[in-house]
Amino acid sequence: xxxxxxxxxxxxxxxxxxxxxxxxxxxxxxxxxxxxxxxxxxxxxxxxxxxxxxxxxxxxxxxxxxxxxxxxxxxxxxxxxxxxxxxxxxxxxxxxxxxxxxxxxxxxxxxxxxxxxxxxxxxxxxxxxxxxxxxxxxxxxxxxxxxxxxxxxxxxxxxxxxxxxxxxxxxxxxxxxxxxxxxxxxxxxxxxxxxxxxxxxxxxxxxxxxxxxxxxxxxxxxxxxxxxxxxxxxxxxxxxxxxxxxxxxxxxxxxxxxxxxxxxxxxxxxxxxxxxxxxxxxxxxx
Numbered sequence: 299x300x301x302x303x304x305x306x307x308x309x310x311x312x313x314x315x316x317x318x319x320x321x322x323x324x325x326x327x328x329x330x331x332x333x334x335x336x337x338x339x340x341x342x343x344x345x346x347x348x349x350x351x352x353x354x355x356x357x358x359x360x361x362x363x364x365x366x367x368x369x370x371x372x373x374x375x376x377x378x379x380x381x382x383x384x385x386x387x388x389x390x391x392x393x394x395x396x397x398x399x400x401x402x403x404x405x406x407x408x409x410x411x412x413x414x415x416x417x418x419x420x421x422x423x424x425x426x427x428x429x430x431x432x433x434x435x436x437x438x439x440x441x442x443x444x445x446x447x448x449x450x451x452x453x454x455x456x457x458x459x460x461x462x463x464x465x466x467x468x469x470x471x472x473x474x475x476x477x478x479x480x481x482x483x484x485x486x487x488x489x490x491x492x493x494x495x496x497x498x499x500x501x502x503x504x505x506x507x508x509x510x511x512x513x514x515x516x517x518x519x520x521x522x523x524x525x526x527x528x529x530x531x532x533x534x535x536x537x538x539x540x541x542x543x544x545x546x547x548x549x550x551x552x553x554x555x556x557x558x559x560x561x562x563x564x565x566x567x568x569x570x571x572x573x574x575x576x577x578x579x580x581x582x583x584x
């Protein structure tokens with residue numbers, strides 16, 4: 299993990315996500331790339347995204363004047379630079395080899411889906427803040443666009459500091475390709491964790507690697523893990539109960555399958571854990 303991308307706006311929830319992103323960069327010796335998004339005037343009230351449901355995503359960016367847009371950009375850059383200074387990470391203009399983390403600042407024009415489809419695939423991890431439960435607008439648009447268009451793992455953070463982030467990690471194993479890919483992407487974090495746990499809800503009758511196979515894979519990387527099994531009657535609730543019982547600080551999971559996105563986004567396990575659970579989630583949509 300060498301390139302951590304974080305969208306930046308001068309909002310309280312973004313301040314928390316930005317601080318955690320810089321702290322993570324220090325831990326894994328990664329660079330931070332901050333992006334502030336300015337809308338095209340003609341795109342302020344529309345988006346190329348299909349509207350899945352009003353309760354899940356509000357597309358587009360709120361309409362603002364040119365003066366307000368410039369002020370928002372200046373405030374976002376000021377926040378990014380001050381946070382970099384707090385963590386003693388220098389800001390560079392162009393990528394270069396460095397012994398320690400570097401920070402880079404960019405401003406792009408367009409929509410969230412355009413932003414993440416361009417810069418997501420060339421990052422190793424995208425850090426965003428989880429929108430409030432009843433929030434609408436840019437917060438949810440950024441979250442879903444980052445997950446579905448970014449092509450890389452998404453670290454979704456609650457709107458409060460996370461002092462135990464990554465110390466104990468729980469992997470929500472379901473025999474799927476997305477969670478297996480998420481585990482591989484999370485290896486830099488798993489290798490540094492004090493404890494790693496796997497939980498499987500229900501039987502393992504589906505095609506795909508079982509929880510024991512995942513445990514063996516981790517051992518190849520020198521990572522010991524403990525395995526837990528739940529009944530599977532309410533997977534989201536059982537995963538969260540296991541998470542809290544073990545005192546974990548990060549949940550690793552796969553995200554929506556492409557073929558059932560519309561159904562799952564309306565209220566499946568992914569939606570409950572990714573958008574509603576008040577815990578840090580490291581997720582990958584594959």
